[in-house]
Amino acid sequence: MKDVRCDDLSYTNWELSDDEMGQTVQLFREQRRQMGVEKADEAWFCDPLDDWLACLSGGRDGTGRDGAGRDGTARTGRRRSGTAKPGGGGLSRESVAALAVGMREKLAFRDALIVSLVCPQADRDHLLELGVRPHRPQSVRYLCGVLDDTFRDPGTKPEGDRATRGFSMLTQILASVPENYQAQPLAVLAYMLWWMGDARAVADAVRALAYDERCTLAAIVLSAVEHGICPAWLDPEHAGNSPEPVAS
Structure with a gap:
């Protein structure tokens, strides 16, 4: 178990094996x-x-939920072990594994995380609904509305501390899981870097496609960069439609 450092935050690298992820x-x-x-x-x-x-908020999320039952067993049926405190050591071992697998198995989980990063106002219940029931009309409207407002409004800018914590968690996931689970976290990282106007978005999108050539989000990011599409806060005159992730 090692520490991953990103922008002055130290999050735990859980070094999950292929067998454990399988x-x-x-x-x-x-x-x-x-x-x-x-x-x-x-x-x-x-x-x-x-x-x-x-972790994204820098502490507890205010819901009072700790995600575990009285016996310490999470609702997913996996017993918590090596849990890192939110806002301290980053995501728990269980959360890293569950998110990496979840993003690979169901893209709607990935899209919910993206919305949480670009829209601080997004509440937990809406994010859960978006991740679990993405094809419901209200979920589709919510996703499109949030991203459209976020990327078309020149006054909407990334929040520095929130972005740093998001980058750190994504880096933690990437450092903790085998390569065959890295495509979607890399695509989310590329998407965030594109939103921040960071040229490193291209490299991460290319890496994501190297791991999974079917990673459409990474391809969308590359296309946006190639065509000069950017969020409104970076260049209001040339801002185009945001490269919206599509859950399947």
């Missing part, structure tokens, strides 16, 4: 078979989303 994938799929997709997805996403939001 077991997590099997658990995700088995729970979907046993519980049904929607119920299982909500149970899976609740705890890591709470952990993510707590």
Whole structure:
């Protein structure tokens, strides 16, 4: 177990093995078979989303939820071990594994994390709904509305501390999981860097596509850069439609 440093934050690198990640994938799929997709997805996403939001805000998220039952067992059925305190050591070991697997297995989880990064006003319940039930009309309207407002309004700019914590969590995930689980976290990182006007977005998008040539979000980021599309806060006169992630 090592520390990952990003922008003066030190988050734990959990060094998850292929075997451990493979077991997590099997658990995700088995729970979907046993519980049904929607119920299982909500149970899976609740705890890591709470952990993510707590870290993103620099402390607890204000909901009073710690994601675990009285016996310390998370709602996903995995016992918590090596848990890092939100806002301190970054995401817990369990959350890193669950998010990496979740983003690979269901892109809507990834899209919910993106919304949490670019829209500080997005509340936990809307994010959970977006991740679990992305194809409901209200979820589609919410995703499109949030991203459209965020990228078309010149007055909407990235929040420095929030962006730093988001980058650090994504870096933590990338440092902790094997390469075959890195495409989607890299694509989210590329998307965030594009939003920040950081040229490193291209390199991360290329890396994501090297790991998974079907990673459409990474391809969208590259296309946006190639065509000079940027958020309104960077260049109001040349801002185009935001490269919106599409869950499937």
